Amino acid sequence: MTTTITQCQLNAFVDGELPAAEAAQVAAAIAADPELAQSAARLHRIKAALGSACADLPLPATPQPARRGSFAPARLAACFGLAAMVLLLVASVPGSAPNLPVRELPRLAHHDQWLAHAGAQTELALPAGAEWMEPVMSASGLQLVHYEQGPERTHFGFKGPNACRLSLFVSAPDRIVASLQMALSDEIQHAHWHSGGYAFEMIARDMATARFATVAAGLQQGSRAHEDDAGLRVALLQSARLPCAS
Amino acid sequence: MLDQTQQALLMQTRRKLFGYACALCEDIGAAEDLYQDTMLRVMTARMMPEESTACRLWLFRIMRNLWIDRLRAEGRLPDFDDNAEVEELAQGQGDDQVVNALAVRQAFGKLSKAHREILALVDICGFSYAEAAEMLDVAPGTIMSRVSRARAALVVKMQDEKNVIALPLRRSARRLGERG
Missing domain, CATH: 3.30.200.100 (MucB/RseB, C-terminal domain)
Structure with missing residues (x-):
């Protein structure tokens, strides 16, 4: 891993939170370092796994917005x-x-x-x-x-x-x-x-x-x-x- | 009184709200209670922010405040800034793991409340660092470091989990492996 790329930066890169110039710098480092690329890929997979965590949860009954003539x-x-x-x-x-x-x-x-x-x-x-x-x-x-x-x-x-x-x-x-x-x-x-x-x-x-x-x-x-x-x-x-x- | 736009936003957000409740609570029953109480509070609110981002933040903030009230009533308010030392991952450490949804979710459930919350906000609810910072009333840089620490802790939990059998992400991947 390139010493200039920290875990914080890598995480922020995966989250799309870095300014353009810094993101380009991280992207270049990833392109040049297979292990850094592997770390970034792992963070991407973790993020995706958590992002889909609630997709298959059975949702509890949800209050419906008040309907015509009903309880406002x-x-x-x-x-x-x-x-x-x-x-x-x-x-x-x-x-x-x-x-x-x-x-x-x-x-x-x-x-x-x-x-x-x-x-x-x-x-x-x-x-x-x-x-x-x-x-x-x-x-x-x-x-x-x-x-x-x-x-x-x-x-x-x-x-x-x-x-x-x-x-x-x-x-x-x-x-x-x-x-x-x-x-x-x-x-x-x-x-x-x-x-x-x-x-x-x-x-x-x-x-x-x-x-x-x-x-x-x-x-x-x-x-x-x-x-x-x-x-x-x-x-x-x-x-x-x-x-x-x- | 909710107008049609706000009702639509509420319906769109409810799954993420429930995901956030599940991330905050210890069990699914408590999460369902928190979700219902939040919806009840929202439905009875006199005013609701009109702008969609503000409205979304407002919804999650209601849930978070209710959760904090509960914890406070039970006398077990967590340390929200979880600065517990998380070993910085060495280069390549954990890369041999098969990262699949099941393993990630199991490890997520074993994180501290603070780590679960920050990952829930960013990864499950889809908040930007700036939005999460506004919600938690901290600087965006703090969110950046908290996310990094929480994900490192998650990877450590995944490594500690000896009993998790890594499953292929897709059946097709397994079938391809069998053929090979």
């Missing part, structure tokens, strides 16, 4: 603010983020039952009338993998990165909840709100509380924005209908 980023930003406020409130009220008694969360057993039987689940399309959830869930990296319509409730099961699971139950309200209510502990996260005459209940285990609060606030805003949506009503009515008495 500004609204999502408002949800962040709301989530932050709720988190502050939860954090500021002593005892408001307790270890939640299981008996106070009747849906938790259903959520746990789903977790116990959740194997490798493939992504499902959101059912008609529930598309309003898509921007929030997509932006949060949550994919619908379970959908179950029962006589009393509809259960949406979402899967996120690091195997986190989140349940959203939609049912007829048993009591009126004026606004978004959340109880967040490290172990269990729970949110509850009403919209359009239906009760929404969100449950997760071991999910980052900030992320959970953001998703809850986003969904609550989304459900409010669509409470007059005929599609949503039809979907909820279908899930809430009871079998005919014989």
Whole structure:
């Protein structure tokens, strides 16, 4: 190797970062020195190998830009603010983020039952009338993998990165909840709100509380924005209908 | 609010963003989380730089800041200027290695965070030295020496990796070898 060509220069040459005169000097040295040429070729191959490293990586679900009539980023930003406020409130009220008694969360057993039987689940399309959830869930990296319509409730099961699971139950309200209510502990996260005459209940285990609060606030805003949506009503009515008495 | 140009740029950049996340994080799950959090932050940003280079830098800077916040929360902030002595490669050293993508990627995963980051910015994300310098808030000359040290460290890791079986880069190359 010519003593005047340093490793720094050779690397910069490979990266195309040298001024023209200096690059010409390095190129001449490479042409005259086979070992230097071999070193430059090796750096080129390393650069190419790293450059293609992300080409075959499976890309995680990517948030889609807000579409016509859907959840605008500004609204999502408002949800962040709301989530932050709720988190502050939860954090500021002593005892408001307790270890939640299981008996106070009747849906938790259903959520746990789903977790116990959740194997490798493939992504499902959101059912008609529930598309309003898509921007929030997509932006949060949550994919619908379970959908179950029962006589009393509809259960949406979402899967996120690091195997986190989140349940959203939609049912007829048993009591009126004026606004978004959340109880967040490290172990269990729970949110509850009403919209359009239906009760929404969100449950997760071991999910980052900030992320959970953001998703809850986003969904609550989304459900409010669509409470007059005929599609949503039809979907909820279908899930809430009871079998005919014989 | 993202306009159409910005949305297009975001879509074009997302693979490199995820590559950068993979380079920064210890495992793929953490990288997915970092990527999602970055996208979420971008989608909810009130303003986004209009000029494409500035916008690209802004995107990666968001990811890097989120990554630093996480490390700080976990109390394991790395030394970003990795000045660890890397033996200067002697002339011709390592040239007998078959440089293939698998070996390079395996060795890359064993580098320090600082070395991974600088190579990710320049080789994976395609930033120029000047752009990387702006992003890391250092002089371009610093980037030049960091890249050199990181690649030297990568070659050393490749030499240390005894268990890597060098695979031919292309099947056709292997077939040609068999015929010969």
